[in-house]
Amino acid sequence: xxxxxxxxxxxxxxxxxxxxxxxxxxxxxxxxxxxxxxxxxxxxxxxxxxxxxxxxxxxxxxxxxxxxxxxxxxxxxxxxxxxxxxxxxxxxxxxxxxxxxxxxxxxxxxxxxxxxxxxxxxxxxxxxxxxxxxxxxxxxxxxxxxxxxxxxxxxxxxxxxxxxxxxxxxxxxxx
Amino acid sequence: xxxxxxxxxxxxxxxxxxxxxxxxxxxxxxxxxxxxxxxxxxxxxxxxxxxxxxxxxxxxxxxxxxxxxxxxxxxxxxxxxxxxxxxxxxxxxxxxxxxxxxxxxxxxxxxxxxxxxxxxxxxxxxxxxxxxxxxxxxxxxxxxxxxxxxxxxxxxx
Numbered sequence: 349x350x351x352x353x354x355x356x357x358x359x360x361x362x363x364x365x366x367x368x369x370x371x372x373x374x375x376x377x378x379x380x381x382x383x384x385x386x387x388x389x390x391x392x393x394x395x396x397x398x399x400x401x402x403x404x405x406x407x408x409x410x411x412x413x414x415x416x417x418x419x420x421x422x423x424x425x426x427x428x429x430x431x432x433x434x435x436x437x438x439x440x441x442x443x444x445x446x447x448x449x450x451x452x453x454x455x456x457x458x459x460x461x462x463x464x465x466x467x468x469x470x471x472x473x474x475x476x477x478x479x480x481x482x483x484x485x486x487x488x489x490x491x492x493x494x495x496x497x498x499x500x501x502x503x504x505x506x507x508x509x510x511x512x513x514x515x516x517x518x519x520x521x522x523x
Numbered sequence: 524x525x526x527x528x529x530x531x532x533x534x535x536x537x538x539x540x541x542x543x544x545x546x547x548x549x550x551x552x553x554x555x556x557x558x559x560x561x562x563x564x565x566x567x568x569x570x571x572x573x574x575x576x577x578x579x580x581x582x583x584x585x586x587x588x589x590x591x592x593x594x595x596x597x598x599x600x601x602x603x604x605x606x607x608x609x610x611x612x613x614x615x616x617x618x619x620x621x622x623x624x625x626x627x628x629x630x631x632x633x634x635x636x637x638x639x640x641x642x643x644x645x646x647x648x649x650x651x652x653x654x655x656x657x658x659x660x661x662x663x664x665x666x667x668x669x670x671x672x673x674x675x676x677x678x679x680x
Contacts, residue, residue, distance in 0.1 A: 356600075367583050374582045375573035383570040395582050468569050484566045502543055509533055509550065512560035515569065519561060 355415060359406050366403055373416045374399070376486060377423045383481045384427035386470045394430055398423040420486050421496040424478045428497075431474040468518045472511050475499075479507035480515070526555050651675045 349368070357365035370377075377398060381391035402409075402419050409418060469477055475497060482488035482496065494504040526549075532538065533546045550556045651658040658675040665672065 370583065371581070375576045375579070378576055378579060378582060379571045379573045382576075392582065399582055469566075480566060481570065484563045485570060485572065502538060502540075505543065505547065506533060509530075509560065512566070513530075515566060516559060516561040519565065 351415060352411065355406070355409065355411065358403070359409070363403075366406070369415070370399060370402070370419065373419055376416065377419060379485060380420055380423050380481055381427050383469055383485065384424065384474070384477055385430060390430065394426045395423060398426045401426070417486070417488065417492060420482065420488075421492075424482060424496050428474055428478060468515055471518060472514060476507045476511040476514070479504055480511035483508055526553060529553075529556065530559075646671075648673065653677050 351369065354365045354369040358369055374395070378391060378395045381394040381398070382388065385391045385394060398419065402422050405422075409415070469481070472480065478497060479493050482493050483490075488496070490501050490504045490508065493508070494501040497504060497507075499507075529546050529549050532542075533550070538546070550560075648660045651660050653675060657678055659678045660673055660675050663672040663674075664670070
């Protein structure tokens with residue numbers, strides 16, 4: 349049974365077909381989420397949300413497109429949503445940390461974004477991180493990145509270019 | 524094209540597509556610009572790849588598992604195939620039914636044709652009958668030299 353048959357069966361509501369369909373792509377999805385979020389558990393949560401959303405919206409999937417790219421696009425959007433929520437939470441937390449922690453000073457490690465992994469990708473802004481992850485790890489073109497991130501193709505190119513420059517600088521600084 | 528100008532233009536300005544194309548080409552081919560950006564291989568080494576996640580448990584709940592579908596619905600295209608097959612079968616049955624119906628027998632008649640002169644190739648229909656009834660001759664000249672088609676039909680009462 350090839351991928352197209354699995355998609356058709358899954359579109360008719362067959363959960364087993366959906367499981368068969370995503371089983372070959374879930375590692376890619378998880379890797380993308382991990383690269384964007386930097387934490388295993390959060391990446392797994394985001395990837396599972398993406399799978400659920402994909403299952404719910406499978407009837408709208410255009411069979412002419414690549415399924416894996418469609419799935420990864422959903423995953424990237426879920427990660428961007430999470431990063432946006434996280435930023436908002438951290439902003440609020442920084443303001444109220446004193447009250448919430450009983451008058452003590454907020455501990456830097458409690459409010460800092462997860463840098464313990466030391467991965468330089470996490471130092472990029474979310475959209476640049478998404479663009480470079482999709483382009484380098486999943487072979488998305490600038491046009492596909494633009495469609496996923498909801499921006500112009502030129503903007504996607506700029507995100508990619510900036511990300512490459514910043515990473516090069518970070519790597520050079522780290523040496 | 525100056526590399527600094529390219530970087531500035533690429534990042535700062537909304538550019539028409541043809542200029543973006545030129546800038547892209549410059550960035551792809553200029554060793555200096557390429558040197559300032561990290562290449563794909565190096566970026567891959569910074570992140571997690573699917574190969575690193577081979578031991579990760581599946582994202583799907585165990586109930587869904589990794590089994591291929593046991594019981595599956597009829598694929599969508601098969602419905603069209605069945606419909607087409609049914610239509611062809613019905614059409615075949617209709618054709619067979621019409622063929623089984625005996626056609627109306629061709630009326631047998633008697634025609635007397637008298638040719639005048641063999642060289643002149645003139646003929647006249649003296650009498651035409653279908654069965655016991657007189658018939659009406661109809662002549663048709665298709666335009667081919669020396670060819671005349673004659674057929675007869677029953678005259679209406």
